Structure formats: C-alpha cells, structure tokens
Amino acid sequence: MLYIDGQWVQAVSGEELEVINPATKEVISKVARANGEDSKLAIESAERAFKPWKQKPAKERASYLKDAAAYLREHIDSLAETVTKEMGKPVNEAKGEINLAIDYIDWYAEEAKRVYGETIPASHKDKRLMVLKEPVGVTAAVTPWNFPVAMITRKVAPALAAGCPVVIKPASATPLSAIKVFEAFHEVGLPKGVANLVSGSASKVVGEMTRNPAVKKITFTGSTEVGKKLMRDSADTVKKVSMELGGHAPFIVFEDADIDKAVKGAVASKFRNAGQTCICTNRIYVHENIAEEFGKKLSGMVSQLKIGNGLEDGVAIGPLIDEGAYEKVDEHISDAKEKGAKVLCGGKKASVDNQNGWFYEPTVLQGATDEMVISTEETFGPVAPIYTFTTKEEVVERANHSEYGLAAYCYTKDLNQAYFMMEELEYGIVGINDPIPTTAQAPFGGLKESGIGREGGHHGIDEYLEEKFVSLNIG
Missing domain, CATH: 3.40.309.10 (Aldehyde Dehydrogenase; Chain A, domain 2)
Structure with missing residues (x-):
C-alpha cells in the first residue's frame, strides 16, 4: 500500500512490487508499485499540508514525533522481524537499528523547540536587524535498503520537526519496513498530507520529485552515481539538496x-x-x-x-x-x-x-x-x-x-x-x-564525493530550514 494524504491507497496503475527475502529467495509480500502520477499526488498532498503544519507550535509538532517513537518502541519485535525478512540482517542488529531510528525521532522532537533566530547589532539607531529561520517547504526523501528504518527517521524526523511535510520513496527492496514506520504516523494521528509514502519505480517516482517545483528540498542516501544524477535533475528548479553518498x-x-x-x-x-x-x-x-x-x-x-x-x-x-x-x-x-x-x-x-x-x-x-x-x-x-x-x-x-x-x-x-x-x-x-x-546527537555526513550536508544532531534540522534576513526601520 501507498500512504498519501493520510490514507492507505493502491497505486493508480494497480501494479504491484514483489518483496523477496534474500535468505530464501522467496517472495514474502507484494506492495503497490507507484509511478510518477502517484508521486505527483503525494507531492500535492504535502503541498496542501505545508502551511497548516508549519504554523503549528513546535511543541505540538514534537508531540506527534514523541507519540510515533513510543508506538515504534512498543512494536520493535515485529518491526525487527520485518527488517530481517526483507533485507537479511540478523534480528538483533535489526533491533539495534530500530532503537537508533527511535533515537532520531526522540532527538528531533526536542530540536523542534530549539529553532532559534538571531538579532544582529544594527549600524544605525533607527534599524533593527533580525534573522528568522523558516521551514524550506515540501521535502522529498529517497532512502536505501541497508538501514530501511533508521534512514527514514533520520530524514523524516528533522523535516517534520522543522515544519516540512515529506514524501518518502523507500528502496524497492525494503518497502515493508517503511510501511511499518508509516503505520506509526497513521496511528498517532499525524495530520493528513504531512507524511506520504510512495514505493515503486525509482525513475518515475523520483523523476517527478526532481521535476516538480512544489518540492523545495531533496534528501538522498545512496550511491554517489545516483546522487550526482539527482543533483543534476534538481538543478532546473534550484532545490536545496542534502546527500549522504558512497564511502570507502x-x-x-x-x-x-x-x-x-x-x-x-x-x-x-x-x-x-x-x-x-x-x-x-x-x-x-x-x-x-x-x-x-x-x-x-x-x-x-x-x-x-x-x-x-x-x-x-x-x-x-x-x-x-x-x-x-x-x-x-x-x-x-x-x-x-x-x-x-x-x-x-x-x-x-x-x-x-x-x-x-x-x-x-x-x-x-x-x-x-x-x-x-x-x-x-x-x-x-x-x-x-x-x-x-x-x-x-x-x-x-x-x-x-x-x-x-x-x-x-x-x-x-x-x-x-x-x-x-x-x-x-x-x-x-x-x-x-x-x-x-x-x-543521533552528532552530525553524520561526508566530504568530497561522499556527500553534501549533515544528518543528526542540531546540524541535521538546519538542512530543512531557510534563513530570512529582516531589516526593520523604526525611525
């Protein structure tokens, strides 16, 4: 299933994606296979949700995150089993990943309340200078299969904390873990459109994300080759990007x-x-x-x-x-x-x-x-x-x-x-x-061709914020 505008829905095309257990090579499930049209619907939903979500007090946004963290904590065993079945890591490692994922949510629930602006000393007595921090807008996130839960929360938590609705494209190999995470958002009553999930065709779903002017930010974890392509594709609409790419x-x-x-x-x-x-x-x-x-x-x-x-x-x-x-x-x-x-x-x-x-x-x-x-x-x-x-x-x-x-x-x-x-x-x-x-409390990211931007710590929420300078003449 896809999660768009607060509802579980099938793909517009009706197509499905097989999920294979790499330990057995057996098909363990089928999920909706989204295309560009589904991606567009999810983006439109997030765009409608942007203004009311960013206007909510930080404390209220934080409360949704805390509730989602609590839900995941209660369901850690079933989620860990899902992770293991669809990507293979030992179940105890999966539990460790989920605990880290929850740590990210908990951390950014608190960081939501610490988005501070600045007052700058003016050069004229009749002026007051300020810097405001505001959410960048609709965020599209593309996540990998190797940490199918933590890579989602490491992006979604700071985005939601900052006031940015999100559209997530999980890896095609691991959509079931993503669905479990979104069950948490659904169960805690996250307002519709604030978080959307579209699993399916990477070229079509992500292609719509990079082309659509409503998307103001792209965040991606994956190979350097794909990251470079997303940067090129995002250039026409000058999106803000953060990339966690390959390593050696x-x-x-x-x-x-x-x-x-x-x-x-x-x-x-x-x-x-x-x-x-x-x-x-x-x-x-x-x-x-x-x-x-x-x-x-x-x-x-x-x-x-x-x-x-x-x-x-x-x-x-x-x-x-x-x-x-x-x-x-x-x-x-x-x-x-x-x-x-x-x-x-x-x-x-x-x-x-x-x-x-x-x-x-x-x-x-x-x-x-x-x-x-x-x-x-x-x-x-x-x-x-x-x-x-x-x-x-x-x-x-x-x-x-x-x-x-x-x-x-x-x-x-x-x-x-x-x-x-x-x-x-x-x-x-x-x-x-x-x-x-x-x-969760420290920055994660690379130099050279390993990425742009940071995830984690107070640094991570800055990736979803814009700075607005205000000069006020009171003379």
Missing part, C-alpha cells in the same frame, strides 16, 4: 595500538550487516611490524562468525541483498587473489543448510595492494583486505587517495598521533579507537 573507509592500526581491541573493532565495523553499510571498513591498514599478528587474530575471530538466516539464534552474517551484490563480492575477491592477496579465511560463496539465499563467507585477505579493484571500488560485502604501512605520513596519503570521504577509523594509544590523524584524515566522520561512531 580506511581502518588504520598503528604499532602501539591494542591489537585485540583493534581486531574487535574491525569485526564490528566491517562485518555488521554483512559489510553492507556505507561507513563500514573497506581498507585495513596495519603497521608492518604487527600485520601478521593482526591478520591471524582477525581471521580467527571472523572464521567463528555464524552465517545464516538472520531470524536464527546466534547468526552474525546474513545474506547479501541480491545476486548483483553477491557477484560483486566474488569478483572483488577473485581480482585480489589474482594480484597476490592471500585468503586467510572465507573467500567463497557460502552454503547454508535449508537456505537458498545469497550467502557469502566472511573473508579476510592478507597482502592487499593499492592496485586491486577492492582498493578503490566500494565492495559492500563481508570482505576485509589488509594492507601494510610504515609511517603515519604514508598511511594518511594512501587513506586519503579516494574520491570518497565519509568515514575513517584509527587505532592508537598515542594522543599526539590521534590528533594528527583526526586532523589529517579527509573524512566527515573519524572514529579514534571507536568502530561505531554513529549516534
């Missing part, structure tokens, strides 16, 4: 680091969600003097990770999302092996009892080099290549070579070295001895 995160381990802690951190960063996260480790740079020990300990831990259907107890590695992702991982590993990498564990497609999904063994490669495809292309799978380095200057230069600049990690006990790395690494997020830095 370095994970740097210095000789003085706590190796056991670094190994655990690498596993937590790289193999969460089977390596299908935009900020997960892609290149592990280990000082040459400890590389062999690190590789043994990392492969030992990785080889113990249980592969299987995310609904089963103890599973740490679920399936990849589809056949394309599955084949890409295999191609990257084959290329690395041909160019001299040694497989310490994994390295092949996995066979899981009673399952027919896209499973791949979690893999550790020793002896990776910068010439390998895996060194420049985002793998988006459970593969950890280990490189060696000698000096901090060398490793910073190699870590920064990518056009990406989303997240980077560093392990060291040396405070001076830590400061050097946090200042020299060209990334929007830097974790020092911390493999999972994401939190």
Whole structure:
C-alpha cells in the first residue's frame, strides 16, 4: 500500500512490487508499485499540508514525533522481524537499528523547540536587524535498503520537526519496513498530507520529485552515481539538496595500538550487516611490524562468525541483498587473489543448510595492494583486505587517495598521533579507537564525493530550514 494524504491507497496503475527475502529467495509480500502520477499526488498532498503544519507550535509538532517513537518502541519485535525478512540482517542488529531510528525521532522532537533566530547589532539607531529561520517547504526523501528504518527517521524526523511535510520513496527492496514506520504516523494521528509514502519505480517516482517545483528540498542516501544524477535533475528548479553518498573507509592500526581491541573493532565495523553499510571498513591498514599478528587474530575471530538466516539464534552474517551484490563480492575477491592477496579465511560463496539465499563467507585477505579493484571500488560485502604501512605520513596519503570521504577509523594509544590523524584524515566522520561512531546527537555526513550536508544532531534540522534576513526601520 501507498500512504498519501493520510490514507492507505493502491497505486493508480494497480501494479504491484514483489518483496523477496534474500535468505530464501522467496517472495514474502507484494506492495503497490507507484509511478510518477502517484508521486505527483503525494507531492500535492504535502503541498496542501505545508502551511497548516508549519504554523503549528513546535511543541505540538514534537508531540506527534514523541507519540510515533513510543508506538515504534512498543512494536520493535515485529518491526525487527520485518527488517530481517526483507533485507537479511540478523534480528538483533535489526533491533539495534530500530532503537537508533527511535533515537532520531526522540532527538528531533526536542530540536523542534530549539529553532532559534538571531538579532544582529544594527549600524544605525533607527534599524533593527533580525534573522528568522523558516521551514524550506515540501521535502522529498529517497532512502536505501541497508538501514530501511533508521534512514527514514533520520530524514523524516528533522523535516517534520522543522515544519516540512515529506514524501518518502523507500528502496524497492525494503518497502515493508517503511510501511511499518508509516503505520506509526497513521496511528498517532499525524495530520493528513504531512507524511506520504510512495514505493515503486525509482525513475518515475523520483523523476517527478526532481521535476516538480512544489518540492523545495531533496534528501538522498545512496550511491554517489545516483546522487550526482539527482543533483543534476534538481538543478532546473534550484532545490536545496542534502546527500549522504558512497564511502570507502580506511581502518588504520598503528604499532602501539591494542591489537585485540583493534581486531574487535574491525569485526564490528566491517562485518555488521554483512559489510553492507556505507561507513563500514573497506581498507585495513596495519603497521608492518604487527600485520601478521593482526591478520591471524582477525581471521580467527571472523572464521567463528555464524552465517545464516538472520531470524536464527546466534547468526552474525546474513545474506547479501541480491545476486548483483553477491557477484560483486566474488569478483572483488577473485581480482585480489589474482594480484597476490592471500585468503586467510572465507573467500567463497557460502552454503547454508535449508537456505537458498545469497550467502557469502566472511573473508579476510592478507597482502592487499593499492592496485586491486577492492582498493578503490566500494565492495559492500563481508570482505576485509589488509594492507601494510610504515609511517603515519604514508598511511594518511594512501587513506586519503579516494574520491570518497565519509568515514575513517584509527587505532592508537598515542594522543599526539590521534590528533594528527583526526586532523589529517579527509573524512566527515573519524572514529579514534571507536568502530561505531554513529549516534543521533552528532552530525553524520561526508566530504568530497561522499556527500553534501549533515544528518543528526542540531546540524541535521538546519538542512530543512531557510534563513530570512529582516531589516526593520523604526525611525
């Protein structure tokens, strides 16, 4: 079903979209497949809702968000099961994602009441200068499949808090999670038109979003290639955009680091969600003097990770999302092996009892080099290549070579070295001895071709606001 103007409706065309469980390859549901006409209806609904919604006191907007957060909290088990069935991550990971999603809603329920303007000292006694902050307007959000709940709330919560109605286009692979989130909005009585959901054809639904002048803001999480296209398509109507795009995160381990802690951190960063996260480790740079020990300990831990259907107890590695992702991982590993990498564990497609999904063994490669495809292309799978380095200057230069600049990690006990790395690494997020830095109260976003704008923290709500300067002559 689509959710437009406060109602659950079928697509205008009557077409449906199949939802496939990547662990079993079975069709688990069918949902409405929206096109450009559905997208237009949703935008028109949001446009009608804009003025009354932005005029509501911030405290009232916040109350809807708080109620939605409470509803999701009450239904976390069923929502987590839905996430696992349609995209594969282990159910405990899904619960962790949903808790983060709820944190975003809670945070922006409070931030709604903290949208402050300014009074500026005037240069003339008869003038008063002010800056007002106002909602940008109808917002269109395009979200990915790998975090199908948190990526929605990270966009919807600040938009609604700021006074902007939204139209959400979730990933076609994971519409069921989005529907569950919108059930919360519906049940708490969110005014009609304030939040709209259109799952379906990306080219038609999103094409209408970028063309339609009623849409004032586009927010997108996904690949850099698609982000660039959305920016180009939005240029004709000069929309405000925020983009969280691709990543290729370095994970740097210095000789003085706590190796056991670094190994655990690498596993937590790289193999969460089977390596299908935009900020997960892609290149592990280990000082040459400890590389062999690190590789043994990392492969030992990785080889113990249980592969299987995310609904089963103890599973740490679920399936990849589809056949394309599955084949890409295999191609990257084959290329690395041909160019001299040694497989310490994994390295092949996995066979899981009673399952027919896209499973791949979690893999550790020793002896990776910068010439390998895996060194420049985002793998988006459970593969950890280990490189060696000698000096901090060398490793910073190699870590920064990518056009990406989303997240980077560093392990060291040396405070001076830590400061050097946090200042020299060209990334929007830097974790020092911390493999999972994401939190609702801090900004999330990248440098270079990894994005524009920030989500999270007080910075996130600014993406949905415009500043209006007022000069008042009282003479």
